Amino acid sequence: MAAVQVSEAEKVYIMHGVRDDLRLDGRGCEDYRHMEIETDVVSNTDGSAKISLGHTDVLVGVKAEIGKPRAMVPDEGYLEFFVDCSANATPEFEGRGGEELGVELSNTLYKVFNNRHSVDLRSLCICPGENCWVLYVDVLLLQCDGNLFDAISIAIKAALFNTRIPKVHISEDEEGVKEIELSDDPYDCMRLNVENVPCIVTLCKVGHRHVVDATLQEKACSVASLLISVTHRGTVTCVRKMGGGSLDPESIFEMTEAGKRVGKALHAPLMELLQKEESLGKKRQKVGFLG
Amino acid sequence: MRDTPLSNCERRFLLKAIEEKKRLDGRQTYDYRNIKITFGTDYGCCIVELGRTRVLCQVSCELVPPKDSRPTEGIMFFNLELSPMASPAFEPNRQSELLVMLNRQLERCLRNSKCIDTESLCVVSGEKVWQIRVDVHVLNHDGNLMDAASIAAISALSHFRRPDVAIQGRDITVFSPEERDPIPLSIYHMPICVSFAFFLQGSYLLVDPCEQEERVKDGLLVIAMNKHREICSIQSSGGIMLLKDQVLRCSKIASVKVSEITELINKALENDKKIRKEGGKFGFAESMPKERITTLKREEAPVEMADVKETANEIVNRTETPTEVVSSPVLVAMGTAQVGEGIVNSWGLDEDEEDEPQTEDTKTDDVMVISDSEEEEVVILNEEAQKSTKLSKRK
Amino acid sequence: MAGLELLSDQGYRLDGRKATELRKVQARTSVFAQADGSAYLEQGNTKALAVVYGPHETRGSRSKSLHDRAVINCQFSMATFSTAERKRRPHGDRKSSEMSLHLKQTFEAAVLTELYPRSQIDIYVKILQADGGNYSACVNAATLALVDAGIPMRDYVCACTAGFVEDTPLADLCHAEESGGGTSLALALLPRSGNIALLQMDARLHQDHLDALIEAAMTACKGLSKVLDDVVRQHLEEVSVLTRD
Missing domain, CATH: 3.30.230.70 (GHMP Kinase, N-terminal domain)
Structure with missing residues (x-):
């Protein structure tokens, strides 16, 4: 991440504030920053979403291609993740500098999203054992101000909601060779069910309390953080501990509970917003970065 | 690098x-x-x-x-x-x-x-x-x-x-x-x-x-x-x-x-x-061209010869006579090397050197070429300067 | 591609423009708060994002810094979803390296680097959607980002592409026109002095048509410079209103 130099005095100040449930920008410990989401920003893709969470900017594009399903699960499609930490975020990401972080992020995303409980992978199958849809989810990090995982997961959920996969007709030739035809109608498409797609909540341990949606400065004060992916029902699908410090088992329990609460509260407004955006339909003015 | x-x-x-x-x-x-x-x-x-x-x-x-x-x-x-x-x-x-x-x-x-x-x-x-x-x-x-x-x-x-x-x-x-x-x-x-x-x-x-x-x-x-x-x-x-x-x-x-x-x-x-x-x-x-020398030809380059005689005389007058005069100075052309020929061994014969009379004036006007080199051309340059040295000595 | 008429008989192109019409240009500066300067530019369907960091101390090896000028470091990359076919590597391949090199040379000529010895200016450009004229969109976005960062330049650097079909020069090519196999010329210009900072042309063109083609590209660039100028002035107005009271 973009390096932020925080002095010892600033660290103590932040920790004392968190102890009293008061953060640098006046939020509570479990409050998110101002979030802006927009879908269908890039027209070349099958689905896209742009999110800005405070100063963190993430752009996600989903492209659907036909490929061969995995040998072990022939009746399911799959998702491929690629996180591009672009040099826009910080000069350290120039060239191959951002690769390490990118690989770490994409591996975590694999674990969280690429299973049949989160996304209905069966609906991505065309011909069991032969053809299936492969969704290439490309995440582009434009600006980095802490809390990447949360922003990326929300953006992925929005992008998957926005994804329109063209419907396929399979026709058999005389010789038994299957031909796949994509329908040319741009409105004849399949939508994904994103009800069960989880959202990631990152809780950073600052002092003795935990903080949701940490900025870079708060991150610099914490030694350990817990990453929880929560579905809209409050089920925890994946837990991961990050950072070099240690966590008390009790605090882990506390943080998980808090994470569940926060995560659950995220989903409802998000889905509402996405539905509203969709209902605006064609008349919606696409703002993108021009806003 | x-x-x-x-x-x-x-x-x-x-x-x-x-x-x-x-x-x-x-x-x-x-x-x-x-x-x-x-x-x-x-x-x-x-x-x-x-x-x-x-x-x-x-x-x-x-x-x-x-x-x-x-x-x-x-x-x-x-x-x-x-x-x-x-x-x-x-x-x-x-x-x-x-x-x-x-x-x-x-x-x-x-x-x-x-x-x-x-x-x-x-x-x-x-x-x-x-x-x-x-x-x-x-x-x-x-x-x-x-x-x-x-x-x-x-x-x-x-x-x-x-x-x-x-x-x-x-x-x-x-x-x-x-x-x-x-x-x-x-x-x-x-x-x-x-x-x-x-x-x-x-x-x-x-x-x-x-x-x-x-x-x-x-x-x-x-x-x-x-x-x-x-x-x-x-x-x-x-x-x-x-x-x-x-x-x-x-x-x-x-x-x-x-x-x-x-x-x-x-x-x-x-x-x-x-x-x-x-x-x-x-x-x-x-x-690739075969780089073998088949003929060697040097181009003529014009040399300013107007006052060569005067300058040569000046130089000769200015210089001291060498302590040792060899009967026939051998000047070798380019490309030849002579080892141990021509000049008398001057190592470890200090006392004799000074006494050596200058008897080695050229008896003849011809230049004797003491060289065993196989090169057919041993160009003796500056014959005039040689003759003028002899003249100066005789004076 | 055979069958695609790049210029119809009535003089209309594939997307309905006339031969010398430019695509719609929309731009905005100061998109990101963390960078020193940033800009977002849309030229038709091509979307480019440029970010400038600097001038700052030379990162990495000290030996790269020049004693009398600033070093300009550029990186050009395309998002993996920017093209119709998914691109596997955002940057690092030969084409991107070449583009980065060209951008660097273009801006080395335009930025007053003598004012910042021993320092480095980083320009990072990303294409979010590629629909022809990638290089020109990058240059235009980078110009705006440099202006936003407050780095002094000799003039706006405007770039545009031009093509040649049936004796008519076309300005501002889209992707279909570029890959159609006809000529495409990319030109980066400093509008006030008429100096060409970069000239790049592919595909065959007879020598006699070169003049008309360059002329068409230069006119297009001059038109673009007005648009960029308007964007900068508008942004300044907005900011001054906010900070006045």
């Missing part, structure tokens, strides 16, 4: 010379160095010498499945390598800016201009096509690698012959060169790059810069054209500001140069074809 940097002194000298429209090797602003194109024994191998810049190009082919987006076209692959033998600045396996630029320019010049008919390279549509691979190696770097590389590439492509193929149903038979004559590639036109180097904020330009001129240049403009006066690619680089008329002027110069060079390439190809047909020897070994 890092390159030796150019000193400020050299830089100023070069720029000053360019201002006065002079170049280091005496060329004019729009002159190319001598271009020499030789072909190897294999088809598709070519060395181009542009002055001292040497570039080797090899063309090879292979049957491969085609690209998905273009199932009926062959594939052209270009690769340029800066070999470390070319210049101390080139390190192996390092992607420098120069390498990227040269590779891209070569690709753009030859691939985007569609000089080769790629459709004729298709054998079985969607399954097998010819992949033509052009490898350019820089052997010696003395400036203007781009031009040399493009000339080498297009000559090699024109020289190359691919094996003949026969298709029967689904079977493909590739004939070896002994079974059937290989077929040349169908080349529509020959794009050749001409480089213009700009100096002093674009006020002066030179064609075909040599290595030192390249170091002081501000920027480069490369125009690839063919002899039909079609521009195949233009690329300006180096952060110079150009004006539209400069670009147009350069394109006119380029068209003239390109037609000259194309003729040269065609002539070289013809020669090679002729030699191969007649069964004569061809290849790189034959093309």
Whole structure:
């Protein structure tokens, strides 16, 4: 991440504030920053979403291609993740500098999203054992101000909601060779069910309390953080501990509970917003970065 | 290994010379160095010498499945390598800016201009096509690698012959060169790059810069054209500001140069074809000149002889007589070495030396040559000076 | 591609424009708060994002810094979803390296680097959607980002592409026109002095048409410079209103 130099005095100040449930920008410990989401920003893709969470900017594009399903699960499609930490975020990401972080992020995303409980992978199958849809989810990090995982997961959920996969007709030739035809109608498409797609909540341990949606400065004060992916029902699908410090088992329990609460509260407004955006339909003015 | 940097002194000298429209090797602003194109024994191998810049190009082919987006076209692959033998600045396996630029320019010049008919390279549509691979190696770097590389590439492509193929149903038979004559590639036109180097904020330009001129240049403009006066690619680089008329002027110069060079390439190809047909020897070994000295002739250089006598006399009068006078001074010509002959051993005979009378005056006026050298010519120079020494002694 | 008429008989192109019409240009500066300067530019369907960091101390090896000028470091990359076919590597391949090199040279000529010796200016450009004219969109976005960062330049650097079909020069090519196999010329211009910072042309063109083609590209660039100027002035107005009271 973009390096932020925080002095010892600033660290103590932040920790004392968190102890009293008061953060640098006046939020509570479990409050998110101002979030802006927009879908269908890039027209070349099958689905896209742009999110800005405070100063963190993430752009996600989903492209659907036909490929061969995995040998072990022939009746399911799959998702491929690629996180591009672009040099826009910080000069350290120039060239191959951002690769390490990118690989770490994409591996975590694999674990969280690429299973049949989160996304209905069966609906991505065309011909069991032969053809299936492969969704290439490309995440582009434009600006980095802490809390990447949360922003990326929300953006992925929005992008998957926005994804329109063209419907396929399979026709058999005389010789038994299957031909796949994509329908040319741009409105004849399949939508994904994103009800069960989880959202990631990152809780950073600052002092003795935990903080949701940490900025870079708060991150610099914490030694350990817990990453929880929560579905809209409050089920925890994946837990991961990050950072070099240690966590008390009790605090882990506390943080998980808090994470569940926060995560659950995220989903409802998000889905509402996405539905509203969709209902605006064609008349919606696409703002993108021009806003 | 890092390159030796150019000193400020050299830089100023070069720029000053360019201002006065002079170049280091005496060329004019729009002159190319001598271009020499030789072909190897294999088809598709070519060395181009542009002055001292040497570039080797090899063309090879292979049957491969085609690209998905273009199932009926062959594939052209270009690769340029800066070999470390070319210049101390080139390190192996390092992607420098120069390498990227040269590779891209070569690709753009030859691939985007569609000089080769790629459709004729298709054998079985969607399954097998010819992949033509052009490898350019820089052997010696003395400036203007781009031009040399493009000339080498297009000559090699024109020289190359691919094996003949026969298709029967689904079977493909590739004939070896002994079974059937290989077929040349169908080349529509020959794009050749001409480089213009700009100096002093674009006020002066030179064609075909040599290595030192390249170091002081501000920027480069490369125009690839063919002899039909079609521009195949233009690329300006180096952060110079150009004006539209400069670009147009350069394109006119380029068209003239390109037609000259194309003729040269065609002539070289013809020669090679002729030699191969007649069964004569061809290849790189034959093309290198045999550097054996058969005659040695030195040019006459005029020497100012007006007051030689006076100056010689002066020198003679000024100098002291040597302590030791040898009967016949032997002056050896160039290229001979004499060990232990002629002069008396003067080691460890200090007392005797002074006493030695000067009896060794030349008894005769003839000069005795004491030498066993096999060289027939032992030129005794300065006979007059010799005689004047004798005169002075006699005085 | 055979069958696609790049210029119809009535003089209309594939997307309905006339021969010398530019696509709609929309731009915005100061998109990101963290960078020193940033800009987002849309030229038709091509979307480019440029970010400038600097001038700052030379990162990495000290030997790269020049004693009398600033070093300009550029990186050009395309998002993997920017093209119709998914791109596997955003940057690092030959084409991107070449583009980065060209951008660097273009801006080295335009930025007053003598004012910042021993320092480095980073320009990062990203293409979010590629629909022809990638290089020109990058240059225009980078110009705006440099202006936003407050780095002094000799003039706006405007870039535009031009093509040639049936004796008519076309300005501002889209992707279909570029890949159609006709000529395409990319030109970066400093409008006030008429100096060409970069000239790049692919595909065959007869020498006699070169003049008309360059002229068409230069006119297009001059038109673009007005648009860029308007964007900068508008942004300044907005900011001054906010900071006035």
